Amino acid sequence: MKASRAPTIRDVAARAGVSIATASNVVSGNRPVGPDSRARVNAAIETLGYRLNRAASSLRGLSTKLVGFVVPDIANVFFAALAQGIEELAERDGYDLVLVSSSEDPAIERRRIEALVARRLDGLIVVPARDDTLARFGERALPPTVLLDRGEAGMGFDTVRAECEKGAYAATRHLIELGHRNIALLGHGAHLANIRARIAGYERALAEASLAQRSRICLSEPGVDRLRASIELELHRADRPSAIFALTNHAALAAIKAARGLGFDIPRDVSIAGFDDFDWMSALRPYLTTVAQPIDEFATQSWRLLMRRIADPAPSATEAIELPCALKVRESTGPARLRLRTAASR
Numbered sequence: 001m002k003a004s005r006a007p008t009i010r011d012v013a014a015r016a017g018v019s020i021a022t023a024s025n026v027v028s029g030n031r032p033v034g035p036d037s038r039a040r041v042n043a044a045i046e047t048l049g050y051r052l053n054r055a056a057s058s059l060r061g062l063s064t065k066l067v068g069f070v071v072p073d074i075a076n077v078f079f080a081a082l083a084q085g086i087e088e089l090a091e092r093d094g095y096d097l098v099l100v101s102s103s104e105d106p107a108i109e110r111r112r113i114e115a116l117v118a119r120r121l122d123g124l125i126v127v128p129a130r131d132d133t134l135a136r137f138g139e140r141a142l143p144p145t146v147l148l149d150r151g152e153a154g155m156g157f158d159t160v161r162a163e164c165e166k167g168a169y170a171a172t173r174h175l176i177e178l179g180h181r182n183i184a185l186l187g188h189g190a191h192l193a194n195i196r197a198r199i200a201g202y203e204r205a206l207a208e209a210s211l212a213q214r215s216r217i218c219l220s221e222p223g224v225d226r227l228r229a230s231i232e233l234e235l236h237r238a239d240r241p242s243a244i245f246a247l248t249n250h251a252a253l254a255a256i257k258a259a260r261g262l263g264f265d266i267p268r269d270v271s272i273a274g275f276d277d278f279d280w281m282s283a284l285r286p287y288l289t290t291v292a293q294p295i296d297e298f299a300t301q302s303w304r305l306l307m308r309r310i311a312d313p314a315p316s317a318t319e320a321i322e323l324p325c326a327l328k329v330r331e332s333t334g335p336a337r338l339r340l341r342t343a344a345s346r
Contacts, residue, residue, distance in 0.1 A: 007048040015044040065095050067306065068116040070109065070126040074101040077278050078249060078295075079127060082148065085299030086125060093307070095122070102129045104222065109133055117142060123306045126151075131193050144309030148302045150192055158305040160298055160321045164194045164275075167291040167325030168201030171245055171273045174289070174327060176209045179336035180243040180271060184216040186231045186255055187247030198247045198275060216241060227254035228261075235262055235270070242336045243271040249278060252288060256332075267334035277328055286331035294323045 013023035018037050026033050026041040033041070044050070069086055071079040083099055090097040098116060102109035109129045116124065123144040128134055128151050134142070135155045147159045175183050185202050189195040199217065206212050220230040227250060234241055235258060244259075246252035252274030256266065264270050266286050274281065277292035301321050 007050045009050070011048055012041060012044045012050050015048060016040040063122055064120055066098055066119060066121045067095050068098045068100065068113075068119075068121045068124045070100055070102060070112060070116070070124065070128075072102050072104045072127055072129050074099065076250070077280075078276050078293075081278070081295050082127070082298060085296055086303060089299060089303040093303075104129050106130050106133045110136075113137070113142070123310050125302050125306055130191065144306060144313055146302045146305045146309070148298060150194055152193055156318060158309065158319045158321075160302045160305065160323070161194060162293045162298075163322050163324050164197035165201040165204070167275065167293075167327070168198035168245070168247070169205045170201075170325075170327045171275070171289075171291050172202045172205035174329065175243045175245065175271060175273060175333060176205060176211070178243075178271065178333060180241075181211060181336070182214055182216070182239065182241045183211075183243045183245055184218055184231065184234050184241035185245050185247065186218045186227060186251045188220055188222045188227065188251070189248075190219055195247060202245060222250070224250050224254045224257070227251050228258045231255055232258045232262065235259065235264070241270065243273070243333070246272065246274045249274065249276040249281075252276075252281070252290065256288075266332050268337070271333040271336075273333055282330065289330045289333040290328050292326045292328050294325070297323050 009023050009027065010020055013020045016023060016037070018041060022033055022037055023041050026038050027045075067090055069083060071083065073079055074083070083097075087097045098119070098121070100112040100116065102112055106129045110133070113124070113126070121143050124142060125146050125148055126134060127149045128147060131150055131152045132155070134145065134147065134151065134157060145157050147157045149161060151157065151159055172183065183206070185199065187195060187198070190199065203212065203215060206215055216234065218230045218234055220226045231244060231254060244255045246255045252272065255272050259266055259270050259272065266272055272288065274288050274290035277290045281288035281290055301323065305319060305321075
């Protein structure tokens with residue numbers, strides 16, 4: 001039995017009672033179509049089960065209505081939340097989102113981006129594995145592209161970032177105001193500008209409180225287990241920190257696991273403040289004090305910039321947006337105690 005023919009744009013136009021050009025404009029979004037005609041075309045698409053042949057569209061130089069989103073680690077709840085926000089905006093505007101992960105590896109990232117570009121995407125949003133990796137492509141080798149969360153301004157791409165230095169400063173000041181004078185910083189990724197900015201905010205707050213000499217920066221390789229091992233070394237010391245400022249959600253989880261594994265009460269024995277805010281941080285007691293990044297605004301602003309570039313790809317001044325963070329004070333931070341027990345004395 002001969003398989004039935006897949007419906008074409010000509011079939012959609014005939015069923016909707018419009019011209020082929022009108023039906024094509026509804027599908028591609030290249031030109032505005034009146035609401036009545038658009039509704040009839042969409043109804044015909046639904047009835048016929050029409051699907052746009054994106055490969056053929058790309059060969060004809062038309063919009064593919066595809067946007068790529070490249071993240072370092074899709075298993076990280078921060079990047080997953082960004083993907084969800086951007087996907088909702090893509091759906092609203094009639095785009096499909098292609099999500100890939102670089103696994104924090106610039107070589108993998110390059111291969112993933114090359115594969116996406118080969119599909120003739122309309123645009124890219126990238127959270128780069130390294131701040132400078134996209135500079136190696138050059139903006140002319142890529143479709144309209146926006147750098148999100150990471151990446152340096154001035155490389156020829158629009159950028160959307162958080163005010164990480166200010167957020168880290170606020171968290172460290174909060175701990176200092178609670179009487180903590182021995183505050184350890186826990187994190188990874190110091191090769192990234194956003195992490196360096198958080199370290200700078202921590203150091204600025206210490207310097208203003210005349211505590212610069214007490215800076216305790218604990219950096220490790222990525223991964224909760226590695227981060228936990230790094231901070232456990234500090235918590236075993238006789239002059240152990242009375243507070244920990246964790247630079248990422250993974251670092252915060254590692255600090256909590258380390259403190260609980262050693263039998264420390266949070267915040268009575270050690271206060272913990274984090275960076276990023278997700279449901280789990282206010283689901284288990286004590287609720288975590290943290291610096292919340294504006295994830296919804298990240299998605300909104302990066303999508304806005306990308307749509308602007310897609311609509312007008314002609315070279316123009318790039319835009320660098322920095323969005324404010326918000327310190328959420330909860331139960332995991334408390335006043336410093338005058339006498340602190342060490343893990344060795346337990």
